[in-house]
Amino acid sequence: MLRQVEGSKAVAAAVAACRPQVICAYPISPQTHIVEELSRLVKAGELTGCEYVNVESEFAAMSGAIGASAVGARSYTATSSQGLLYMVEAVYNASGMGMPIVMTVANRAIGAPINIWNDHGDTMSQRDSGWIQLYASSNQEAADLHPQAFAIAEELSVPVMVCMDGFVLTHATEGIDVLDAAGVDAFLPPFEPRQLLDPDEPVSIGSMVGPDAFTEVRYLAHLRQLEALEVIPRVAEQFAARFGRDSGGLLRAYRTEGAETVVVALGSVFGTLQDVVDAERDEGVRVGLLGVTSFRPFPYAALAAALAGARRVVVIERALAVGAGGIVSGDVRLALAGTGIDQRTVIAGLGGRPVTTTSLRELLGRAVRGELPGLTFLDLDTAVVERELARLHPSARKVPS
C-alpha cells in the first residue's frame, strides 16, 4: 500500500525492516533524517534487538560498523559528502576485510566551496574503494535497494553503498510502498558471517599482508565484485518475485528499443529523463534512456548489450573529474570500445543545480543533430566564468565552448 512519506523515512523503515543489529549514527545533511527516524524507531520499540550508537564522527561510525560486523552483527550506517570523505580510511578497511556493512549515502557535493546540495562527487570519489555501489532512481527504489543491499553484501561478504540523491530524494515526500519487517523477513535471511571474532574459536582478523600475497587478496576482491554482477540481478529478481516491483538490478532501460540516441545516467535524474524521452518520442525522435543502477561492479557486458542498437550515447554525469571530465563516461567508453558508437559527456546538476527538462531537451536536440561537443557543462553560466577569467587574466581569455 502506498503511503505519502518522505524518502528518508521510507529508507529508515526499509533499513529497520532488515533488522539491523547495530546502527552507528552521526548527523550530516542531507542524510540526517534517516538516522533520526531510525533513532525514533529504536527508542519507540518498533525496531528491537538493535543497538543504536551515537558516535563522535563518521570515521567512528564506519569503525563501529566494522567492529559490530566482525562479531556477526548486521551493521548499518548512513552518511553524505564530507562525512563520507571523513570516513574514507575505514571505508576501504571495511571492504578490505570483507565486512558486509550496508551504508546509505545521501549524495551531496564535496567542498570547497562548501555546498550541501546534491551531486555524485562524494560517492564517485569512492569508486575504487571496493564497495558495491547501487544508485537509486527513485525513492521507491532507494527503499527497495536496502533489503537487496543486505542480501548482496551478506552473500558475498562485500559492503554495499546505497546511493540516493540528497534532498531530491531524501527530502521529497511522495507515495511509497513502505517495507515492513514481516515482508522483508521472507526475503532476507538472517546474517551468517563468513568470519567471526569469537572467543570460542579465536582468529586473528586484519593481519599485515606483504608483497607475497597482497595482489592475490586484491584479485580475490575483484572476483567477488565480478560475482556480484550475477548476484545483483538475481537478488533483484527475487525481490520482484516477492514484492512485485522492479527495483535494483544492474541497469534500468527505458524506451531503448529502436533508439538511435541513448542517454546514460545515474540516480534521480532518471525520472526527469523519462519525461524528456517521452516528449521526444512523441515528436518522433528516436531516443531512449539507460539508467546505471550498479556502478560498482560496472556491468560492462550488460551495458554494451543494452546499447548495441544505438548510434550515439550521451552520458549525463552529476560529478566531475577535474582535469579529465566525466567519470562514468570512462567506463561507458570501455564498454563500447570498438563498436563505433559515438559518445558524448554532459556534466549536469553539480552542487544541486536543477537539471530541467527544458535544458535536457535542448541538449538532446543538439546531440541528435551532432552538435554536442565531447564534454558539455549543462547550463554553464558563461557570463560568470568570463568575468572571473577576465579578473584573473586581464589578457582576455575565452571560455572553451
Place this chain on the structure above:
Amino acid sequence: MSATPVKFYQVGSFAVGNRLLDPELRSAQSEQDRANSLTSGHRACQGCGEALGARYVLDAAMRASGGRMVTVNATGCLEVFSTPFPETSWRVAWLHSLFGNAPAVATGVAAGLRATGKQDVRVVAQGGDGATVDIGFACLSGMFERNDDVLAVCYDNGGYMNTGVQRSGATPPAARTMTTQAVGEHPGNAFGQGKDVPRIAMAHEIPYVATATVADLRDLEAKVEKAMGMHGARYLHVLVPCPLGWGSAAKDTVRIARLATESGYFPVFEAERGEVTSVRPIRHQVPVEEYLALQNRYAHLFSPVRRDDVIDRLQAMADRNIARYGLLEEAHS
C-alpha cells in the same frame, strides 16, 4: 579455548616465587594453563616493553574474563610484530582495523556482542601512544564519553616507534626523536607540550583509570583484573620502555620502567569516577637523572655539555607528580 603448553623459556614469574603464594594471590603468568594470549615467535625487538606489557595485560584479562574476551588492536608495533600474514602470535580473538579507530571499533564490537546476545564476552582495545593520545584520541574520548563497555589499554613508549622513532603527543620534553632531534639551542622535544591522557580520561569521569609500568607486573595484572571486574569505559595507561626508541639496553627495560616510577617521573595510580583512589608510593626515591642516564634519547643532556637547566626542569616535573599524587606519602589504599 584450550590452553597452550607453557614453554620452559616462557615461564615468566612462575619461576620466581609465585609458587610460594596462596593460589588466589599468584600471578596469571604463574599458571601453567594461562592463556598465552601473545605467544612466542613474534618479531618484537629484544627487551620490548610493549610485548611484555601486552602479554601480562591480556593474560590477566583472559583470566579475569574466563577466556570470554575479544581484542581490538590499533596499527603499530604491536600489530606489526605479531601478525605478519600468514603467521599470528595471538591466541585470543583479535581484530586489527586501523591506526586511529581501535576504541571506535571496540565500541562496535561491544554493541555487536550485546545485540547478538553475547553480553558475557568482554572487549579490550589496545594500541600504542600514537594510536591512543594522537590519531585515535577522538575515538578514545568518544568511547569514554558514551561509557561503552570497553577496557582501552595504551602501551606508552613515548613516540612513533614503528615508523622509526618520531615524536608523539606522549613524547616527554627534551627527549630526542627523529622529528625532535638533539640539535640546536633546545635539543630534543619541547617543554610545555604533550598530553596527560590518564588525567584527561579521569576528566571523563569514567569508572576506572589506572597507570602502570612493566616494572611492577603484579600491579599491572591486579589493575587489569580490577578493570575487568567493572563495566563501562575503563582506561589503563602502561609505561613500556622501548630499547630502540629510547636508546637503552634491552636488559634495562624493567629497570628503566622502575626508575621512571621511583623518581616520580611516571606516577602510578588508580582513579575511579574522576577521583584518585590509590597511588603506588615511591619506595626508594631516586633523582630523575638516574632514569635519564640510561637512555640515549637524553644523551644530549649529559654530553658534550651537561645541561643542568634541562635536567632540573625534568626533576621539577617529577617533583610536581610527587606532590600532586602524594607519591612519598604512606600508601592509603
